[in-house]
Structures are given as C-alpha cells and as structure tokens.
Amino acid sequence: MGKKKERKIKGKKKRKPKKSSEKWKMYVISDGKLQRKARFCPRCGPGIFLAESSDRFYCGKCHYTEFKTKKDLENPGKG
Secondary structure: OOOOOOOOOOOOOOOOOOOOOOHHHHEEEEOOEEEEOOOEEOOOEEEEEOEEOOOEEEOOOOOOEEEOOHHHHHOOOOO
C-alpha cells in the first residue's frame, strides 16, 4: 500500500502585519536640532548606521566590524 498525500488547503494565506520602520529611534530632537544617537559606518558614509552589540559595532551593508575597547565597555551610553 502507498502513502497518502497530504492535501493542501486552498485559499488566501493570512498576512502578518508589517513592522513599522524603527529609524526614528536613531534620532533625538534637542534645542530644535536633530541629533543622531548611533554612529555612522566609516566605509559606507553618512546614512548607514552601525548596529551596536555588547562588544562590537557592526555594519550590515558592508560587514565592517569594530570591536569595543575597555573605555567603550565602561561607558555604554556613549558610542
């Protein structure tokens, strides 16, 4: 005897809601001026932010990695 094939259910797939862009978290407005919280990638230039991990900074576009020094690890608020 053969194995039974699983039947696929026809119909529309349920869509997941889109995740909103979180770029607004990278900026702060103070004294009427826009300030950037994160650092820019030195290879890609302005507009491409470095992701901050516990021990390094990383660019997802060009894969630039910069490891944090002891000074950076002691003061985690400043990058």
